[in-house]
Amino acid sequence: MNTGDEMPTTVAYPEPVLRPIEVTTSQAGADEFAARTQDVKISTDRVSILYGEKVAVRDVSLTIQERSIMALIGPSGSGKSTFLRCFNRMNDLIPGASVKGEVCLDGENVMETDVSVVELRRRVGMVFQRPNPFPMSIFENVAYGPRRRGQNDRRKLDELVETSLKRAALWDEVKDDLRRKSGLALSGGQQQRLCIARAIAIKPEIILMDEPASALDPIATARIEDLILDLKKEFTIVIVTHNMQQAARISDQTAFFYIGELVEFGATRKIFTNPSQKRTEDYVSGRFG
Amino acid sequence: MTASNPAVGRPAGPKPSLRRRGSRGSILADHAATVALWGTGVLVLVILGAIILHFALAAWGVVSPSFILGDPSRTTLGGVLPILWNSIYILVLTMLIAVPLGILAGIYMSEYAGDNIATTAIRFAEESISSVPSIVVGLFGLILFVDDFHWGFSALGGSLALTFFNLPLMTRLAEQALRAVPQEERSASLALGATKWQTIRHVVLPLAIPGLITGVILTAGRVFGEAAVLLFTSGVGTPQHYNFLNFDLTSVASPWSPFRPATTLSVYIWNLNSEGLGAFKTQIIDGSAAILIAIVLIFNLGARFIGRVLTRRLTAA
Numbered sequence: 001m002n003t004g005d006e007m008p009t010t011v012a013y014p015e016p017v018l019r020p021i022e023v024t025t026s027q028a029g030a031d032e033f034a035a036r037t038q039d040v041k042i043s044t045d046r047v048s049i050l051y052g053e054k055v056a057v058r059d060v061s062l063t064i065q066e067r068s069i070m071a072l073i074g075p076s077g078s079g080k081s082t083f084l085r086c087f088n089r090m091n092d093l094i095p096g097a098s099v100k101g102e103v104c105l106d107g108e109n110v111m112e113t114d115v116s117v118v119e120l121r122r123r124v125g126m127v128f129q130r131p132n133p134f135p136m137s138i139f140e141n142v143a144y145g146p147r148r149r150g151q152n153d154r155r156k157l158d159e160l161v162e163t164s165l166k167r168a169a170l171w172d173e174v175k176d177d178l179r180r181k182s183g184l185a186l187s188g189g190q191q192q193r194l195c196i197a198r199a200i201a202i203k204p205e206i207i208l209m210d211e212p213a214s215a216l217d218p219i220a221t222a223r224i225e226d227l228i229l230d231l232k233k234e235f236t237i238v239i240v241t242h243n244m245q246q247a248a249r250i251s252d253q254t255a256f257f258y259i260g261e262l263v264e265f266g267a268t269r270k271i272f273t274n275p276s277q278k279r280t281e282d283y284v285s286g287r288f289g
Numbered sequence: 290m291t292a293s294n295p296a297v298g299r300p301a302g303p304k305p306s307l308r309r310r311g312s313r314g315s316i317l318a319d320h321a322a323t324v325a326l327w328g329t330g331v332l333v334l335v336i337l338g339a340i341i342l343h344f345a346l347a348a349w350g351v352v353s354p355s356f357i358l359g360d361p362s363r364t365t366l367g368g369v370l371p372i373l374w375n376s377i378y379i380l381v382l383t384m385l386i387a388v389p390l391g392i393l394a395g396i397y398m399s400e401y402a403g404d405n406i407a408t409t410a411i412r413f414a415e416e417s418i419s420s421v422p423s424i425v426v427g428l429f430g431l432i433l434f435v436d437d438f439h440w441g442f443s444a445l446g447g448s449l450a451l452t453f454f455n456l457p458l459m460t461r462l463a464e465q466a467l468r469a470v471p472q473e474e475r476s477a478s479l480a481l482g483a484t485k486w487q488t489i490r491h492v493v494l495p496l497a498i499p500g501l502i503t504g505v506i507l508t509a510g511r512v513f514g515e516a517a518v519l520l521f522t523s524g525v526g527t528p529q530h531y532n533f534l535n536f537d538l539t540s541v542a543s544p545w546s547p548f549r550p551a552t553t554l555s556v557y558i559w560n561l562n563s564e565g566l567g568a569f570k571t572q573i574i575d576g577s578a579a580i581l582i583a584i585v586l587i588f589n590l591g592a593r594f595i596g597r598v599l600t601r602r603l604t605a606a
Binding site for chain 1: 403473474475476477478479480481482483484487491492495496
């Protein structure tokens with residue numbers, strides 16, 4: 001998908017928050033590594049995901065920094081979406097799926113049996129591939145999460161819905177018929193921003209996005225990408241994309257998956273310009289996938 | 290996505306004409322399928338129309354205010370209000386029992402139960418009970434409620450027997466209505482930190498309302514039209530004068546009591562037709578049948594209307 005012409009604002013390679021890891025033995029390098037590990041938001045340790053006997057993801061260990069964007073890339077069937085769903089344990093819903101290994105959120109393993117998935121999902125929001133607003137009004141869509149947590153104070157809900165819609169850059173387009181218009185009456189791009197607003201309204205720390213722009217046209221895609229870059233100020237974002245330009249444009253770090261394995265991960269600039277693995281280079285240069 | 294070259298893949302040679310429409314056989318088959326499918330669809334309408342028309346004509350001049358409201362002990366023609374009342378009473382009582390139970394069981398089957406021995410057994414039971422002849426269900430009701438419980442013929446016994454008969458259907462239809470709700474709606478709700486029950490209550494059930502209403506209508510139709518089950522459980526009789534101001538639920542004379550015998554319209558029609566004497570037998574049967582059909586139509590349209598209002602209220606769509 002060539003979106004070059006419709007991309008007025010986004011920079012091809014946003015300055016990564018964290019410099020690429022240089023292989024170095026100097027003290028400066030070690031200090032930088034220490035600084036990096038301090039604000040790790042998510043870390044996984046040898047995560048494997050099986051559907052019955054079939055291994056979908058094998059031994060994936062990676063770390064994701066707080067308030068950064070991590071892109072998971074790879075060809076179809078590489079396990080990146082499956083891996084994404086272990087952060088909010090949506091894999092629990094798939095019969096026969098089992099997850100091994102550790103997924104730590106702020107150092108706490110979310111795979112433990114006594115972890116409440118309801119609490120977990122309130123800290124880890126999710127936006128799906130196909131925009132999926134509820135068949136309710138725009139207001140009720142955004143208020144859905146807070147209401148389920150027992151928030152029924154009208155004024156607080158009004159405020160929360162407004163800030164969430166503003167944050168998702170949708171407020172100006174919908175403020176006049178919040179309560180009358182169904183979420184399904186919006187355009188595809190607006191629906192996806194509504195879904196982002198709905199996720200923001202539960203005040204998560206992390207937002208997972210599973211190919212959030214793949215069903216959208218280039219202009220709507222550009223708006224979503226701008227929004228994601230903006231959301232990085234507050235949230236840690238993990239995004240699955242099969243669009244490599246998108247990963248290059250918005251992410252700080254990129255992880256390349258291939259047939260269920262994590263081939264490599266690191267600073268986006270390094271993955272796209274100087275990957276250490278041959279398979280990564282072949283993929284990002286378009287030789288397969 | 291690059292624009293593909295339109296010339297690629299086109300075979301060399303003269304361009305095929307757009308006017309050619311495939312072989313004669315396939316065109317014929319296409320037309321035949323269209324006519325056959327359209328025809329069967331129309332047939333359904335024609336059958337319904339014929340039934341309505343027949344009884345509307347037969348009941349013309351029979352159904353009058355006195356046919357319904359007349360005092361059955363004095364009028365010679367009609368006075369079927371008590372019978373009509375019993376039909377509606379048993380319908381409402383049965384639906385009050387069967388619909389909530391059916392929806393709860395449907396929720397269990399759709400949302401909670403996996404594929405295991407229990408659900409296989411439940412499905413087998415659903416299909417078996419639904420195919421047991423209703424007269425057998427009536428006999429079972431006779432043994433259980435009339436004899437063992439010493440209730441005698443009663444509206445409640447009839448309603449419970451009808452629940453036995455209809456719960457499997459209601460459960461199956463509720464399960465199907467719930468399963469038809471797209472999985473992504475559930476995922477969206479769960480991903481927002483809603484619990485499973487919150488998801489069912491606020492997303493799945495509202496979206497399933499049209500399907501649930503269909504279930505209610507089909508179940509209600511079977512209740513309203515059922516004669517065999519009620520013959521042995523709520524009893525057979527002729528219209529008797531009811532005092533609607535008698536609210537003493539323990540009194541067998543009160544039309545509000547669930548423990549009184551209650552002849553319904555269908556049973557009444559059956560009884561008149563098989564054993565009735567009297568000069569106006571045919572007219573009473575035709576009039577009662579017309580009323581039965583009218584009530585069923587009103588109930589179906591009303592249920593659809595309520596379903597639409599409920600959907601709008603719950604989803605604000």
